[in-house]
Amino acid sequence: MDPTLILVLTTLIKIVTFTFMLTLPMVAYSVYAERRVSAIIQDRVGPNRTGIPLTLFGFKKDLHFSGLLQPLADGLKFFLKEEHTPSHVRKFFFWIAPVLTIVPALLTLCVVPFGSSITVFGEQVKLVIADIDVGPLFVFAIASLSVYGITLAGWSSNNKFSFFGGVRSCAQMISYEIALGLSVIPVLMVFGQLNLSDIVQSQADGGWTLLPLWNEHGSVFDADYWKNSGGQWLLMIPLFISFIVFTISIFAETNRMPFDLPECETELVGGYHTEYSAMKFALFFMGEYAAMIVGSALIVTLFFGGWSIGFGLDAHVADWAFGGLVHLVAFLTKVIAFIIFFIWVRWTLPRFRYDQLMKLGWVVFFELALVNIFLTAGIMMLVN
Amino acid sequence: MAIIKVTRPKLTLLEKLYFPSIVKGMFVTFKHAIRSLRGKSLGADSLNSSGLGVTMQYPEQKWDDHLPEHYRGVPALVTDEQDRERCVSCQLCEFICPPKAITIIPGEIESDDPWAKVEKRPKEFDIDMTRCIYCGMCEEVCPEQAIFLRKDYAMTGLSRADMVNDKERLYEIGGVRTGLVNKWNEIK
Numbered sequence: 001m002d003p004t005l006i007l008v009l010t011t012l013i014k015i016v017t018f019t020f021m022l023t024l025p026m027v028a029y030s031v032y033a034e035r036r037v038s039a040i041i042q043d044r045v046g047p048n049r050t051g052i053p054l055t056l057f058g059f060k061k062d063l064h065f066s067g068l069l070q071p072l073a074d075g076l077k078f079f080l081k082e083e084h085t086p087s088h089v090r091k092f093f094f095w096i097a098p099v100l101t102i103v104p105a106l107l108t109l110c111v112v113p114f115g116s117s118i119t120v121f122g123e124q125v126k127l128v129i130a131d132i133d134v135g136p137l138f139v140f141a142i143a144s145l146s147v148y149g150i151t152l153a154g155w156s157s158n159n160k161f162s163f164f165g166g167v168r169s170c171a172q173m174i175s176y177e178i179a180l181g182l183s184v185i186p187v188l189m190v191f192g193q194l195n196l197s198d199i200v201q202s203q204a205d206g207g208w209t210l211l212p213l214w215n216e217h218g219s220v221f222d223a224d225y226w227k228n229s230g231g232q233w234l235l236m237i238p239l240f241i242s243f244i245v246f247t248i249s250i251f252a253e254t255n256r257m258p259f260d261l262p263e264c265e266t267e268l269v270g271g272y273h274t275e276y277s278a279m280k281f282a283l284f285f286m287g288e289y290a291a292m293i294v295g296s297a298l299i300v301t302l303f304f305g306g307w308s309i310g311f312g313l314d315a316h317v318a319d320w321a322f323g324g325l326v327h328l329v330a331f332l333t334k335v336i337a338f339i340i341f342f343i344w345v346r347w348t349l350p351r352f353r354y355d356q357l358m359k360l361g362w363v364v365f366f367e368l369a370l371v372n373i374f375l376t377a378g379i380m381m382l383v384n
Numbered sequence: 385m386a387i388i389k390v391t392r393p394k395l396t397l398l399e400k401l402y403f404p405s406i407v408k409g410m411f412v413t414f415k416h417a418i419r420s421l422r423g424k425s426l427g428a429d430s431l432n433s434s435g436l437g438v439t440m441q442y443p444e445q446k447w448d449d450h451l452p453e454h455y456r457g458v459p460a461l462v463t464d465e466q467d468r469e470r471c472v473s474c475q476l477c478e479f480i481c482p483p484k485a486i487t488i489i490p491g492e493i494e495s496d497d498p499w500a501k502v503e504k505r506p507k508e509f510d511i512d513m514t515r516c517i518y519c520g521m522c523e524e525v526c527p528e529q530a531i532f533l534r535k536d537y538a539m540t541g542l543s544r545a546d547m548v549n550d551k552e553r554l555y556e557i558g559g560v561r562t563g564l565v566n567k568w569n570e571i572k
Contacts, residue, residue, distance in 0.1 A: 041417045043425040043437035348413045
């Protein structure tokens with residue numbers, strides 16, 4: 001077959017599969033997971049009985065599948081609810097704001113490598129929608145657009161509390177974006193490139209960023225490693241710092257729990273989405289969870305080897321025609337683990353006060369990330 | 385008023401870093417998660433939990449065994465051990481009922497009835513459970529100890545008409561209650 005045709009077809013299939021068949025269900029089910037995991041942490045049960053209502057059709061018992069059909073019921077409810085647009089809002093911006101929050105979150109997915117590669121009609125197809133050489137930059141450029149959605153939602157609602165929520169969110173996201181951008185630079189320096197697929201590939205070959213247990217010099221448990229790698233392990237220090245800064249910034253960027261000030265219901269009556277109802281509200285909700293999934297995917301890609309299984313198994317798996325799918329499963333497992341981590345943090349840490357949040361962003365993390373870059377550079381100079 | 389100066393606690397370096405405390409907190413919640421997954425949450429036994437966490441799964445498991453002695457549920461009429469209606473339809477409960485939930489239509493007992501001495505019994509006795517506030521004043525005021533607030537609490541229905549307990553239903557909920565009631569006394 002014509003390689004161009006294969007490229008177009010596979011790209012279309014990848015877009016449909018990764019965005020609509022993988023990520024959107026994951027969004028729905030991360031809401032379910034959030035409810036279930038938070039319930040378990042708080043000694044409750046959570047939604048556990050929405051299933052197939054067989055008793056409606058005259059059967060003895062309902063099938064409940066531990067409530068796994070809850071997201072479907074939630075979605076149906078959102079579609080059937082009354083869509084209400086208050087008369088005092090700026091209609092155009094009011095309608096476009098929810099779209100502006102969810103689209104960037106889904107767009108950033110296109111540079112995240114889901115798996116290594118599979119062979120279709122003799123052509124190697126990389127399991128990433130767009131294999132571009134500016135991966136992280138693209139992600140930051142697009143992800144920062146979601147602040148427009150939230151700010152516009154707050155402003156166009158024509159409601160003081162919503163506006164306040166929108167402005168707060170804007171200030172928060174900007175203050176963490178700088179730390180987010182700076183904290184990745186050490187990683188990019190170590191790998192020397194901006195292509196996310198290649199970054200993951202080199203992690204598969206030489207050990208994950210935060211877990212370099214296998215590499216060209218052999219295992220860490222091997223005495224040769226300590227002799228030959230020339231103090232490479234020192235790089236773990238700045239990489240760990242950048243992991244911490246990056247993760248916390250992602251929490252702030254996705255408006256997740258310790259930093260969910262934009263929607264602080266005690267002060268802001270719900271924040272920027274107070275005036276939204278039904279599916280428009282659901283889009284904000286989905287945007288937030290999609291951002292969480294993209295955030296987890298980024299953390300996994302940059303620090304935990306992306307689709308790599310590790311322990312030197314990747315080379316064997318890559319030999320199979322559909323070995324990429326094994327990698328896909330490995331990647332999803334890691335992402336799900338991180339989503340559960342996000343939920344775990346949400347039900348552990350109390351909300352930050354707003355001035356503490358700004359101080360953390362501007363005074364602590366900005367400086368820390370900046371110093372970290374110099375630290376990395378110094379160590380890299382020493383090592384080579 | 386005495387002024388109490390609060391001195392801020394001196395934090396060690398580790399405490400100032402937040403980080404160890406955060407990790408400690410994460411372990412606390414993690415322990416909860418593990419406990420509730422194993423069905424060993426604190427208080428699970430005393431709250432009759434269903435296994436996950438301390439939640440009792442309502443329609444399947446009920447609170448019945450844990451209801452306190454003084455619990456006041458749905459009001460109901462009672463019969464005595466010989467299946468006689470205790471109510472003489474004096475309408476005191478209807479009169480005292482603050483939300484006017486009770487409606488009584490009194491009826492006479494025919495003279496050939498073995499219990500004709502009592503003369504009256506209710507022909508209709510309705511309690512509208514959409515109005516009842518479970519105050520227990522009907523129980524307090526009843527001279528014949530015929531109406532009681534029982535332990536039932538799950539009064540549900542799909543329409544307003546469903547929520548009206550008629551005489552039959554009230555006797556069904558109330559059941560039999562033994563003990564002397566003076567109105568049957570021939571001498572009196």
